[in-house]
Amino acid sequence: MKIVLNNREEILETNLEEINVDKLLKIKKFSFTRLIVKINDRFIPKENYGIASIHPNDKVDVIHMISGG
Amino acid sequence: MNFIKIKERLKTKTVGVAGCGGLGSNAAVALARVGVGNLIIADFDKIEVSNLNRQYFFHDQIGKFKAEALKENISQINPEVTVEDHVITLNPELIIKMFAGCDVIVEAFDKSEMKEMIVGTVLSQFPSTPLVCGVGLAGWGGNNLIKTEQFGNLYIVGDRANETSEENPPLAPRVGAVANMMANIVLELLLGKDK
Numbered sequence: 001m002k003i004v005l006n007n008r009e010e011i012l013e014t015n016l017e018e019i020n021v022d023k024l025l026k027i028k029k030f031s032f033t034r035l036i037v038k039i040n041d042r043f044i045p046k047e048n049y050g051i052a053s054i055h056p057n058d059k060v061d062v063i064h065m066i067s068g069g
Numbered sequence: 070m071n072f073i074k075i076k077e078r079l080k081t082k083t084v085g086v087a088g089c090g091g092l093g094s095n096a097a098v099a100l101a102r103v104g105v106g107n108l109i110i111a112d113f114d115k116i117e118v119s120n121l122n123r124q125y126f127f128h129d130q131i132g133k134f135k136a137e138a139l140k141e142n143i144s145q146i147n148p149e150v151t152v153e154d155h156v157i158t159l160n161p162e163l164i165i166k167m168f169a170g171c172d173v174i175v176e177a178f179d180k181s182e183m184k185e186m187i188v189g190t191v192l193s194q195f196p197s198t199p200l201v202c203g204v205g206l207a208g209w210g211g212n213n214l215i216k217t218e219q220f221g222n223l224y225i226v227g228d229r230a231n232e233t234s235e236e237n238p239p240l241a242p243r244v245g246a247v248a249n250m251m252a253n254i255v256l257e258l259l260l261g262k263d264k
Contacts, residue, residue, distance in 0.1 A: 007218065034181040036188045041221040043192035061220040065184040068206045068233035069092040069177050069244075 004059040017056065021049035024060065034065035075260065076104040080149075082259050083107040085168035086175045087159055087187055089135040090114070091239050092203045093177030094125035094142075095248035100255060101143040101150045108143070109167055111155040112136045123241040159183070161190040168195070173255050176202040177248070179233070192223060199224065199258045206247040207231040207239050215246055217254060226250045 001012045001019070005028075012019070012027050019027070021037055021044055037044040037052075038061040044052045054060055070078075084105050086093045089112035097108055112135040116126045120135075130138040136154040143152050157163060164187055168174050174195070176187050184202065191200045205227035206215075214228040227247050233239045257263065 007220075034185040036185065036192070036223070038192070038220060038223075043189065043196070045189060045193065061223075063188075063204070063220065063223075063225060064229065065181040065188070066205055066229070066232040067179060067181045067184075068227075068231070068239055069088055069090050069179040069184075069203055 001054075001056050003054060003057065006061055006063070018053050021052050021054065024054055025049070025062070028062070030062060030064075032064040036063040036065060037061065038063075070260070070263075078260055079104045079256075080106040082172045083109065083170055084173050084175060084255055084259075085109045085171040086111070086177055087164065087168070088112055088177035088179065088183075089124075089139045090120065090177065090179055091123040091241075091244035092206070092248045092251065093175065094135070094139050095123075095245050096175055096177060096252045096255070097139060098125050098143065098146060099249050099252035101147045101152075103256065104147065104149065105255075105259070106149075107151045107153070109153045109155070109171065110136050110139055111157055111159055111163075111167065112139075113156060113158040123239055123244040159187065161186065161194075164190045165194050168198075171198060173199045173201060173258050175251055175255060176200060177251075181232075188223065196222065198222065201226065201251045201254050201258075203227050203247050203251055205229040205231045206244050207233040207237040209240055209243055211243075212246070215243070215250065217250060224251075224254050226254065 140154040
């Protein structure tokens with residue numbers, strides 16, 4: 001599946017035409033705990049990672065929050 | 070645009086600064102210097118001697134609340150700025166209440182869970198308010214690793230990699246660089262693109 005991930009085109013290793021956020025994090029091996037996820041610019045709260053779906057050509061942002069300020 | 074005009078435009082603007090540590094104190098001072106009219110600042114913490122390696126405070130302010138001391142310092146720099154200071158631990162309800170009228174919000178927390186909390190709150194409650202966030206600033210050097218990335222109304226400034234730790238502490242030059250880049254984005258949002 002081709003999506004735009006963090007402002008870059010990316011082909012995900014899956015044959016599915018629809019995946020949820022949990023699946024995306026698994027495919028990308030993103031294991032960070034503090035995350036901000038947006039699909040097509042809409043913020044996805046953590047509790048919706050299992051139901052929020054990602055389709056081909058979607059613009060997805062996964063931003064890792066790290067300490068320091 | 071000349072500086073008189075810039076000041077005139079900024080006078081009516083309100084910027085919220087969540088956290089008055091390394092990022093917040095330096096960003097707020099930069100915004101105050103150029104004349105952003107209203108700043109709403111919040112921090113629960115008191116100044117410690119270890120903060121002075123990067124935060125915009127002075128030795129005789131050790132023990133004071135950061136939000137109150139920052140207000141003091143800003144009034145010494147630019148008394149025309151109205152500063153609303155809150156000594157408080159922010160949570161989603163308070164963020165919604167305090168930052169509702171802001172033109173731009175600056176995320177300047179230290180801990181990643183607090184960063185996640187405010188970004189989630191602002192993106193879901195105020196999706197049309199720009200949020201400028203600092204991510205990755207520990208250590209020194211690596212000037213060209215510090216960048217700004219835009220995700221809709223969310224702006225991330227930093228190297229997005231260097232988390233602070235005992236062995237990778239935050240230090241004035243790099244923290245100040247990120248803080249001032251954040252303030253620079255705020256100006257771009259308030260005045261329109263220049264460069």
